[in-house]
Amino acid sequence: MSEAHSLFASDLIPGATIPDRPTLLVVDDQPVNIQVLYQVFSASCDVFMATSGKQALEVCSQKNPDLILLDVVMPEMDGIEVCRRLKSEVETRDIPVIFVTSQDSPEEETLGLEVGAVDFITKPVNPAVVKARVKTHLMLKIQADALRELASVDGLTGIANRRRFDERLDAEWRACRRTEQPLSIIMMDVDHFKKYNDHYGHLEGDGCLKMVAHALTEDQWRGRDIVSRYGGEEFVCLMPETHLDDAIKKAEMIRQRVFDLALPHAASDTADRVTISIGAACVVPNDSDFKTLLLRADEQLYKAKEGGRNRVEGACL
Ligand SMILES: Nc1nc2c(ncn2[C@@H]2O[C@H](COP(=O)(O)OP(=O)(O)OP(=O)(O)O)[C@@H](O)[C@H]2O)c(=O)[nH]1
Numbered sequence: 393m394s395e396a397h398s399l400f401a402s403d404l405i406p407g408a409t410i411p412d413r414p415t416l417l418v419v420d421d422q423p424v425n426i427q428v429l430y431q432v433f434s435a436s437c438d439v440f441m442a443t444s445g446k447q448a449l450e451v452c453s454q455k456n457p458d459l460i461l462l463d464v465v466m467p468e469m470d471g472i473e474v475c476r477r478l479k480s481e482v483e484t485r486d487i488p489v490i491f492v493t494s495q496d497s498p499e500e501e502t503l504g505l506e507v508g509a510v511d512f513i514t515k516p517v518n519p520a521v522v523k524a525r526v527k528t529h530l531m532l533k534i535q536a537d538a539l540r541e542l543a544s545v546d547g548l549t550g551i552a553n554r555r556r557f558d559e560r561l562d563a564e565w566r567a568c569r570r571t572e573q574p575l576s577i578i579m580m581d582v583d584h585f586k587k588y589n590d591h592y593g594h595l596e597g598d599g600c601l602k603m604v605a606h607a608l609t610e611d612q613w614r615g616r617d618i619v620s621r622y623g624g625e626e627f628v629c630l631m632p633e634t635h636l637d638d639a640i641k642k643a644e645m646i647r648q649r650v651f652d653l654a655l656p657h658a659a660s661d662t663a664d665r666v667t668i669s670i671g672a673a674c675v676v677p678n679d680s681d682f683k684t685l686l687l688r689a690d691e692q693l694y695k696a697k698e699g700g701r702n703r704v705e706g707a708c709l
Pocket residue numbers: 548581582583584585586587589593594595596597598601623624625697701
């Protein structure tokens with residue numbers, strides 16, 4: 393068992409993934425102060441260092457540390473501003489920040505906590521105190537990560553749920569708008585699923601949805617793609633930086649994959665097995681929001697249903 397596991401194991405909620413070696417970022421414009429903290433933590437954690445606010449923000453976006461020990465007084469960008477910026481970005485807002493400072497006035501401490509820090513430690517640091525506090529906040533971070541994970545998974549199928557999809561859609565919409573890249577989504581719906589439930593029973597229906605979800609997610613997706621259960625017998629996939637042609641190709645592969653599962657569907661008017669219909673839509677995001685993209689994919693799905701089901705339709709905005 394690694395030192396990190398032995399530190400946290402007894403205190404964690406079930407299902408929480410304990411990193412082998414948590415990553416810490418230590419930020420201080422005085423290398424000698426970094427050295428002290430490095431010696432305290434290097435045995436149990438991977439320690440990254442930054443000597444300015446700007447560098448700290450860069451390391452955060454690259455390394456996504458589990459916790460940050462942040463000096464307050466630094467030239468150019470001080471710790472308060474660094475913390476403010478970290479808390480304003482979705483990608484970094486959940487990283488706990490502990491201020492390490494020689495200024496211990498109540499006003500300073502209040503300001504630090506107001507901008508989002510979780511704790512305050514005064515210099516010169518006492519190794520035992522800083523270790524105990526870091527352990528507490530790392531444990532809370534790991535538990536919060538586990539809860540976030542649980543809240544984003546669909547209970548029946550185990551794949552991402554609607555909440556996770558909505559979060560990613562919002563983030564990817566903004567990312568693709570910044571980079572002027574296309575964003576595609578594909579909406580998938582199991583054909584004649586009411587008849588499936590009526591014929592085989594609701595429990596069998598649940599089993600069918602699990603197998604379809606598995607077939608949808610076992611495929612090789614690109615790093616930022618996400619497949620989720622959108623609700624009921626409907627699934628959706630988000631594909632950033634993907635043109636409509638490629639989204640349609642992928643949709644066709646998925647349609648075929650579900651067809652090849654050959655799950656019997658004796659009550660279907662379309663085939664002897666379970667099939668899905670798919671609607672794809674693509675846009676280079678602009679100043680409007682993503683509702684129109686979802687609407688267009690839904691229209692295309694409807695078109696696929698109207699056109700005979702077990703097929704793919706797609707359109708750009
Ligand atoms: N077993 C099971 N059924 C579900 C679940 N969620 C939704 N359903 C059922 O899925 C069915 C969807 O029916 P409809 O929306 O009429 O669509 P359909 O029968 O698939 O018809 P088309 O989409 O037009 O091919 C409903 O009967 C829902 O009760 C679920 O989690 N488990």
